[in-house]
Structures are given as C-alpha cells and as structure tokens.
Amino acid sequence: MQPKFHKRLVMTIVMTSLASIALSSCSAHDSNADGQNSVETRLDKKLGIIHFPVEQFSVSADEDDTLTSAYTIKVAECANEQGVRFYPSxxxxxxxxxxxxxxxxWVKEYAEKYGFVGAQSDADLVANGIKGAPHVTHRGTLASRNNGKLTDEEWNVVDACHAHAKAFDSRTIAPNGPWAKAANAATNSALASEAAEKVESSYDACLKAADLEPDPGNPGFVRGSDVxxxxxxxxxxxxxxxxCxxxxxYVESLSELVADAQAPTVAKYHKELVAQRRRIDAALVKAKNVIADYQRDHPDFK
Structure with a gap:
C-alpha cells in the first residue's frame, strides 16, 4: 500500500492535549513560566484548531496578524512624520x-456552513471566488482603499520606514531554525507510518459503509468533494x-502520532524554542499596546 501524505492547507493555534512527554531538563521555573513542561498536540474541537508541538513555539497566523498590525502602525507613524499619509492595517x-x-x-459546525471550503469570512469567500458564497459588498479597509493611491516617491518614504518597525517583524522575532526542517520530516514520517495507515484504513472503511469513496490523492477528503x-x-x-x-x-489519532514524532525535536531544541516563545509573547504584549493606543486616537481604525 502506498503511503498517504496529507497536504497542508491551513495551520494555526491553541487546543486540548493528546500526547505528552516530560522534559526533565526543564526547570520548575521554566515550566511555570512557559507552560512547556510537556509536549503535546493541542486541539480545539469547537474552533477546529490543530497545533502540533513545534508550532506552539512559533508565531501563529493569528499572532502574526497582530504583529503585522503593530508593524504597519509604526511604519505609518514614521511616514506621517515625513508628510506621507500611510494607513496601517x-x-x-x-x-x-x-x-x-x-x-x-472535521468540525460539524463548519461543515454545515462551508462544506469542504475552509472557514473564512464572507468577504474572503467572495474574493476567493467560492461558488455559493453569500452576496456581500465589502468596501475594504482604510488601508486598502487609500494606500494604493500613493505615488512611487511616497512609497519610497514608506519603504524606508520599515526599519522603525523591526520590533514587530515576525521573521526577526522567530526565524526558522533547524527544528522547523526536523519537525516537518517527523510529521511526514508519522503520517506515512503503519500506525497512520491503520487510522486511514478505519476511516476508509467508515466512508465505504456510508457509500462514500475515499480520495487516495487527498486523505481526509472523498471523491466528489470540492473546496x-x-x-x-x-x-x-x-x-x-x-x-466518520x-x-x-481520525484527527485525534493522527495528531497524537505527529506529537510523538515531533517530541525528540522539541526536546533537542527546547532551550532555543522556549527562548523564541518568550520573544514572541513579549512582542505580542508590546504590539497589543501599540494597537490599543492607536485605536484610542483613531476610532475608525478597523
């Protein structure tokens, strides 16, 4: 039987424990400060969130959204001081x-609303050309409506202002380290393992009993599904x-296999990963303060 590989669609954050290993090298202080005395895949069955161990030490998409907003505010402040009206996001x-x-x-509430289409805003459904999307009119944000009107000369000013926002650059805060490649390899290995094949076989049997045909090219989907x-x-x-x-x-079992496979990577790079998570958390606190201050002075910032 050919191993099945899952295609990554969307990765994000936060969730319920499945599998854990103790990291004996972690002190009691570190454990309390970072909540990382164990390594686990975390799931939130209500929101449909899956967060593998190594990702818990990285910037999530939602966190990056916050950091990016603070980043653009700092760029805007710099540009505005030089007479260029740049709108932050x-x-x-x-x-x-x-x-x-x-x-x-894998979440019933999302299936009822989106089918196989990934959960997203109505505006994004329309923008992404999803057939059956609700008819909504989206005027866009202040940034999307106005920044496109800037001249090349004004954009040069904006570009030079990026140096003032580096404190909120996620690529600087949490650059890819050797753990990323190792975790990816571990994940692929786990999902191609015999244990994963057993999970897939049970899932396929359930689908066939429901008169559905598994899609061998897309594990987790079926013939006839359309994203x-x-x-x-x-x-x-x-x-x-x-x-089924x-x-x-299905999700719990495969996630636990991934957690077990990634555990050695987290143990090996634990010191570096905890330091990175601390940098992220510190940057998020500052970013939220920057956003709150800006929103207080600009009520239309949304």
Whole structure:
C-alpha cells in the first residue's frame, strides 16, 4: 500500500492535549513560566484548531496578524512624520487565521456552513471566488482603499520606514531554525507510518459503509468533494465525512502520532524554542499596546 501524505492547507493555534512527554531538563521555573513542561498536540474541537508541538513555539497566523498590525502602525507613524499619509492595517482576527484544515473538514459546525471550503469570512469567500458564497459588498479597509493611491516617491518614504518597525517583524522575532526542517520530516514520517495507515484504513472503511469513496490523492477528503463550492450537496457530503472522522477519532489519532514524532525535536531544541516563545509573547504584549493606543486616537481604525 502506498503511503498517504496529507497536504497542508491551513495551520494555526491553541487546543486540548493528546500526547505528552516530560522534559526533565526543564526547570520548575521554566515550566511555570512557559507552560512547556510537556509536549503535546493541542486541539480545539469547537474552533477546529490543530497545533502540533513545534508550532506552539512559533508565531501563529493569528499572532502574526497582530504583529503585522503593530508593524504597519509604526511604519505609518514614521511616514506621517515625513508628510506621507500611510494607513496601517487593523488586526482582522479572521477565522481563517485560527482554524485548521490540515486533515480536511472535521468540525460539524463548519461543515454545515462551508462544506469542504475552509472557514473564512464572507468577504474572503467572495474574493476567493467560492461558488455559493453569500452576496456581500465589502468596501475594504482604510488601508486598502487609500494606500494604493500613493505615488512611487511616497512609497519610497514608506519603504524606508520599515526599519522603525523591526520590533514587530515576525521573521526577526522567530526565524526558522533547524527544528522547523526536523519537525516537518517527523510529521511526514508519522503520517506515512503503519500506525497512520491503520487510522486511514478505519476511516476508509467508515466512508465505504456510508457509500462514500475515499480520495487516495487527498486523505481526509472523498471523491466528489470540492473546496471551491458551497452547496447543499457539498454540505451533506462534508457532514458524512465529519461523522466518520468523529467515529474513528481520525484527527485525534493522527495528531497524537505527529506529537510523538515531533517530541525528540522539541526536546533537542527546547532551550532555543522556549527562548523564541518568550520573544514572541513579549512582542505580542508590546504590539497589543501599540494597537490599543492607536485605536484610542483613531476610532475608525478597523
């Protein structure tokens, strides 16, 4: 049997424990300060979030949204001081930055609303050309409506102001280290393992019992599923898929395998990862303060 590889669609943050290993090298102080005395995949079955161990030490999409907002505020302050009206971007807190479709649709509430389409705002559904998206008119943000009017000369001023916002650059705060490649390899190995094949077999058997045909090229999906269409037919199909995933503990089982596989990587780079997580948390505190201050002075910032 050919191993099945899951295609990464959306990764994000926060969730319930599945598998853990103690890290004996972590002191009691570190453990209390960072909440990282164990390594686990965290799941939130209500929001559809999947967060593998190594990712818990990285900037999530939702956190990056906050950092980016503070970054653009600092750029705007610098540009405005030089006579260029640049509009910063407000945090979106978009559901697409929070939920995860790593294993395909698996939350009933999302299946009922989106079918196999990833959860996202109505405006994004329209912008992404999703068939069956609600008819909404989105005027865009102040930034999207106005920054496009800047001249090349004004953009040169804006570009020079990026140096004033480096404290909120996620690439600087949490650069990719050797753990990223190691964690990715561990994940692929876990999802191609015999244990993963057993989970897939149980899932496939459930699908066939429901008169559905598994899609061998896209584990977690079925023949006939369409990530670009929301319709009664797609919703009905997605609900059957979610039912099977729930019955065989599909997401929980595969996530636990990934947690076990990534554990040695977290143990090996634990000191570096904890330091990175602390940098992220500190930057987020500052970013939220910057955003709050700006919102207080600019009520239309949204």
């Amino acid at each position: 407000a945090p979106t807190h978009d559901i697409a930055n929070i939920t995860s479709n790593y294993f395909g649709v 670009n269409v929301i319709s009664p037919q797609q919703i009905a199909l997605a609900l059957k898929v979610v039912s 995933k729930t019955q065989v503990h």
